[in-house]
Amino acid sequence: MKELIEVLVERKQKNASPLPYHGWVGPCTQVSLLYDGFRLGDASNYDSVKSFAQLMWPDGHPRFCKSMHTMATQIEELNKLIWLMIIDSYGLGEKWESVMINYKMLVQFMKYMAPPPGVYERGLFAHTDKPVSTIICDDQVLGLEVEVKDGQWIKLSLSPSSFCFVVGDPLRAWSNGRLKAVNHRIMMSGDNGRYSIAAFVIPIEGTIIKAPKELIDEQHPQLYKDFDFMEFFLFAFSDPAKHIDSGEQLHAFASLSPPISN
Structure with missing residues (x-):
């Protein structure tokens, strides 16, 4: 992570994508002056990792490739296990293949720089996630906060070697509102910087997000229309959506x- 953040800006800029926030984002007012982050698509595919490393380092950094591919593969397995637990909790375990969303893993590497001593400053704005779900791993430096029901913000203190699973807006729609997409942010103090890795579930192109029919009845009518994931993702970062609170974008779309009920 530290080696990656320290590469030259002209190399960072090669991590580019036509999709919003799918490439390198440096310190800026739109996100945060403390933020520096990269994204690596299809991270459990070794060729994708290798191509990314060749953009960042002249020698392709084989050690980074091996470590990154191993980590991404293991996180993908963890994500699948969590998904199976969710599916089974709704009594759909035998139908998991038909209700599981096909996806690729997008990994984001982030550094949040420390503000001046004594200053408490936003490292990342408050938002709900637009990918289906996210697994976060950090370096034990506090900063991740979530909004609770009464509007108060609480700081999460994760135990060593633990992960944080975050429900995104599409997973809320898939569960027909049973799972909530939590509003979260990063707040930094002047003590030290923070490194974090987030693994996002990005459905494959053309995936339609829809609640399984078993989750729709008179007591639980269908809350959201079936929708194309990428259409929603692009809407969430469009100019019209900038005027809508992040947590309300799914509702608006x-x-x-x-x-309606079945």
């Missing part, structure tokens, strides 16, 4: 009013 896909809400059924009134909800």
Whole structure:
């Protein structure tokens, strides 16, 4: 991580993508002056990791490739296990293949720089995640905060070697509102910087997000229309959506009013 963040800016800029926030994002007012981050698509594919490393380092950094590919593969297995637990909890274990969302793993590497001593400053704005779900691993430096029901913010203190699983807006729609996409942010103090890795579940192109019919009945009418994931993702970063609170973007894009039942 430290080696990656320290590469020359002209190499960082090669981590580019036409999709919003899929490439390198340096310190800026749109995100944060404390933020520096990269994204690596299809991270459990060794060729993708190798191509990324060749952009960042002249020698392709074989050690980085091996470590990154191993980590991404293990996180993908962890994510699948969590998904199977969710599916089974709704009594759909025998149908998991038909209700599971096909996806690729997008890994984000982030550094949040420390503000001046005594200053408490935003490292990343408050938002709900637009990928289906996220697994976060950090370096034990506090900073991740979540908003609770009464509007208060609490700082998460993760135990060593633990991960944080974050429900995204599409997973909320898939569960027909049973799972909540939590509003979260990064707040930094002047003590030290923070490194973090986030693994995002990005559905394959053309994936339609829809609640399984078993999760829709008279007591739980369908809350959201079926929608193309990428259409929602692009909407969330469009100019019209900038005027909508992040936690309300799913409602604005896909809400059924009134909800319907089978």
